[in-house]
Amino acid sequence: MQICLITALTIFDFDDPEVTTRAHEPLGTQLGVLCLAASAATHGHVSTIIDLDAIAASLLGSSRKQVTADDLFEACVHALARADAQLFGFSSICSSYPLTVRLAAEAKRLHPQAYVVLGGPQATVVDTPTLEAFPWIDAIVRGEADWTLLRLIDAIDERRVTASLEEVPGITFHRNGGVVRNPDARLIANLDTLPLPAFEMDPQIKYRKSVQLEVGRGCPYRCTFCSTNDFFRRSPRFKSTDVILGQMKELHERYGITSFSLVHDMFTVDRKRVVEFAEALLNSGDLYEWNCSARTDRVDDELLALMAKSGCVGIFFGVETGSSRLQRVIDKGLDLGTAREAIRSATAHGMKTAVGLITGFPEEERNDLRDTIHFFVQATRFEHAEPQLSLLAPLAGTPIEKSYRDLLALDHIYSDISQRGWREDPKDLQLIKEFPRVFPNFYAVPTLLPRRYIAEVRDFIDGMAFWFRWLSITLLDATHDLLYVFDEWLRWHAYRAQRESQESKERNSRYYCSNVFAHDLLAFVRESIDSGCLPNTQSLRNVLEYEVALCDLKPALTAEAPPPGIQRVSLKYRVRKAEGVVVRSFSFDLPGLLDSLRDREKLCKTDNRNCYAAIIARRGLPIHVLHLSEEAAELLLLCSRENTIDYVVDKYCDAHLERNNRVVCKKAAFAGLTRLYEDGLLEIRSPS
Amino acid sequence: MSESECRQIIIEVPPEIELSEDELAKLVEKFRSDIIEMRNNSIDLQTKMKQIQARVRRK
Numbered sequence: 001m002q003i004c005l006i007t008a009l010t011i012f013d014f015d016d017p018e019v020t021t022r023a024h025e026p027l028g029t030q031l032g033v034l035c036l037a038a039s040a041a042t043h044g045h046v047s048t049i050i051d052l053d054a055i056a057a058s059l060l061g062s063s064r065k066q067v068t069a070d071d072l073f074e075a076c077v078h079a080l081a082r083a084d085a086q087l088f089g090f091s092s093i094c095s096s097y098p099l100t101v102r103l104a105a106e107a108k109r110l111h112p113q114a115y116v117v118l119g120g121p122q123a124t125v126v127d128t129p130t131l132e133a134f135p136w137i138d139a140i141v142r143g144e145a146d147w148t149l150l151r152l153i154d155a156i157d158e159r160r161v162t163a164s165l166e167e168v169p170g171i172t173f174h175r176n177g178g179v180v181r182n183p184d185a186r187l188i189a190n191l192d193t194l195p196l197p198a199f200e201m202d203p204q205i206k207y208r209k210s211v212q213l214e215v216g217r218g219c220p221y222r223c224t225f226c227s228t229n230d231f232f233r234r235s236p237r238f239k240s241t242d243v244i245l246g247q248m249k250e251l252h253e254r255y256g257i258t259s260f261s262l263v264h265d266m267f268t269v270d271r272k273r274v275v276e277f278a279e280a281l282l283n284s285g286d287l288y289e290w291n292c293s294a295r296t297d298r299v300d301d302e303l304l305a306l307m308a309k310s311g312c313v314g315i316f317f318g319v320e321t322g323s324s325r326l327q328r329v330i331d332k333g334l335d336l337g338t339a340r341e342a343i344r345s346a347t348a349h350g351m352k353t354a355v356g357l358i359t360g361f362p363e364e365e366r367n368d369l370r371d372t373i374h375f376f377v378q379a380t381r382f383e384h385a386e387p388q389l390s391l392l393a394p395l396a397g398t399p400i401e402k403s404y405r406d407l408l409a410l411d412h413i414y415s416d417i418s419q420r421g422w423r424e425d426p427k428d429l430q431l432i433k434e435f436p437r438v439f440p441n442f443y444a445v446p447t448l449l450p451r452r453y454i455a456e457v458r459d460f461i462d463g464m465a466f467w468f469r470w471l472s473i474t475l476l477d478a479t480h481d482l483l484y485v486f487d488e489w490l491r492w493h494a495y496r497a498q499r500e501s502q503e504s505k506e507r508n509s510r511y512y513c514s515n516v517f518a519h520d521l522l523a524f525v526r527e528s529i530d531s532g533c534l535p536n537t538q539s540l541r542n543v544l545e546y547e548v549a550l551c552d553l554k555p556a557l558t559a560e561a562p563p564p565g566i567q568r569v570s571l572k573y574r575v576r577k578a579e580g581v582v583v584r585s586f587s588f589d590l591p592g593l594l595d596s597l598r599d600r601e602k603l604c605k606t607d608n609r610n611c612y613a614a615i616i617a618r619r620g621l622p623i624h625v626l627h628l629s630e631e632a633a634e635l636l637l638l639c640s641r642e643n644t645i646d647y648v649v650d651k652y653c654d655a656h657l658e659r660n661n662r663v664v665c666k667k668a669a670f671a672g673l674t675r676l677y678e679d680g681l682l683e684i685r686s687p688s
Numbered sequence: 689m690s691e692s693e694c695r696q697i698i699i700e701v702p703p704e705i706e707l708s709e710d711e712l713a714k715l716v717e718k719f720r721s722d723i724i725e726m727r728n729n730s731i732d733l734q735t736k737m738k739q740i741q742a743r744v745r746r747k
Binding site: 550563564565566567568569570571590591594613614622623624625626627628629631632635645663666667668670671672673674675676677678679680681684 | 694695696697698699700701704705707711712715716718719720721722723724725726727
């Protein structure tokens with residue numbers, strides 16, 4: 001049978017093509033449809049894939065005008081119209097489910113004889129309400145579809161009917177105006193029997209360095225907010241180390257892939273397997289990078305060290321809440337001390353460590369929210385930690401959604417888990433309003449604190465830590481209460497609006513992402529220290545001074561550092577600070593201050609000795625801050641204009657003659673210029 | 689810094705000021721600069737990077 005598999009859209013923002021395409025690029029065609037295409041091929045079925053993200057990216061890349069949700073919809077419909085298939089299979093995730101349903105209607109309209117099937121995490125958990133609401137969908141494949149889809153094809157393929165639909169476990173389908181829900185399919189016990197996903201169907205595979213690779217399925221835990229159990233269920237299953245390594249090697253040899261995102265909800269649940277995998281990878285001599293997800297109580301320093309040694313460069317820890325009380329309420333049950341230690345250990349081994357946190361649980365009190373945002377900010381102390389704070393979305397079928405199903409409200413404050421872009425699509429919204437049972441993730445559970453307040457705390461903390469990592473930590477150290485800081489921020493905003501006789505600026509998520517917020521926040525902290533609303537501590541003043549210095553930078557227009565290579569120059573050559581380099585003096589020990597903020601629980605007292613820093617800001621590149629010795633700073637400042645080497649050296653010697661003879665001074669100055677040039681801080685031009 | 693990125697100048701100085709390799713190695717230490725922070729979000733990219741971050745949160 002000819003089948004057409006359609007991915008679930010994961011990107012929605014059309015305002016900035018660069019943002020959208022950069023976010024999309026590394027992911028590639030979704031693993032789920034590649035797995036199904038490979039399974040289908042083993043039974044002689046021919047698949048085509050419509051990659052909605054690729055359509056969106058291509059539209060954004062080729063269009064000179066503003067792209068809209070309607071433009072994307074039309075482009076997707078056009079792709080569906082061109083497809084020639086007897087079965088259209090749509091994958092689904094919660095955030096793009098309204099679009100999936102609308103596209104399924106178009107598939108049926110364009111190909112009335114074809115069978116339209118939905119599958120994936122979202123369709124699985126809302127199968128019956130979906131079929132009751134949308135008659136154009138013929139069936140839904142629940143859970144893992146590798147085998148179920150094949151059985152479904154056998155049941156509908158007129159040429160080789162071997163069973164009726166009623167005999168296909170794991171599907172829900174329309175029959176005589178009603179909906180029939182067959183029993184669940186049996187889990188695939190031996191995942192090694194599954195073929196390598198059809199990576200050859202990703203048109204960009206030759207250009208990718210990184211792909212997702214499934215290593216197992218199933219999570220034994222039962223957290224109340226999580227829907228993964230409904231899809232892969234609770235029995236953890238793994239591919240064997242031999243198969244995983246064999247697939248990595250094959251993908252490397254075929255396409256040059258060197259980086260693997262290992263997909264399993266709980267890869268480290270079986271320590272022995274992880275050790276076996278890491279050791280086998282080390283022994284193979286293959287130098288691949290990989291990343292995975294884990295629970296903080298299912299790793300230890302020894303295991304993380306081994307993982308890092310074998311190429312693990314990234315790990316995702318779902319910590320969810322910084323409140324011990326809520327850890328129990330949501331059935332996550334993590335010890336937060338252990339969690340902190342796991343984050344510290346992973347970052348110490350150089351892993352990029354994502355720390356997932358959620359706010360907006362129905363039982364969350366003010367103290368719980370405070371604990372969570374404090375955990376978030378504490379995590380930023382660690383060099384490679386990347387905390388994320390999301391607003392809870394009641395995912396369909398989860399214990400939370402089931403408990404509050406009758407109390408869900410559409411307040412238009414969306415979770416980033418259900419992110420559909422900055423703009424609401426009215427056609428999606430109409431479906432969401434009409435069918436709350438199908439789309440509960442766009443709704444709100446009742447909360448003890450106002451949802452608007454929680455959402456703004458989230459935006460504020462996320463924005464503050466993103467822009468000003470050190471200031472966030474210092475404010476936490478100085479006040480021990482970041483909710484107090486947030487409340488002061490709200491008061492300051494209201495006061496400023498009154499003072500300036502203007503409407504208070506709208507503080508939406510977009511504002512908290514913007515550099516307008518960054519400048520407002522610095523003004524708020526400065527004025528609040530002066531007014532006594534924030535503690536006037538030395539540390540806070542010092543950190544504020546440093547953050548202001550970085551925020552006020554005007555990056556050089558060029559991204560070019562001075563070119564590499566060896567240059568032979570005469571004394572008549574001209575030297576000047578490289579473009580984008582700023583020399584700043586601070587009245588405190590900046591390296592000591594940053595050192596005490598990193599990886600420490602408490603801020604240490606720093607010395608009040610002067611120090612110099614060179615800040616390098618070039619457009620589009622990371623900002624580098626270098627600690628300069630006094631001699632280096634002095635020499636660099638002499639290079640502020642296009643002076644000749646001769647002149648700079650003479651001036652340096654004039655300042656140092658009391659201590660040394662001129663030859664010694666000159667030697668030092670020449671050595672200094674050599675070093676500053678090597679560090680990319682100087683530019684040299686010929687006398688002409 | 690990788691070898692390909694290595695940049696170096698050789699200043700043609702009068703013979704009496706020429707530095708031996710040992711002298712140069714000792715003196716350049718006085719002028720060393722250490723990276724104390726690297727921010728992956730340069731000021732002009734921060735808004736965009738932030739938006740990207742929002743997009744790629746787990747589903």
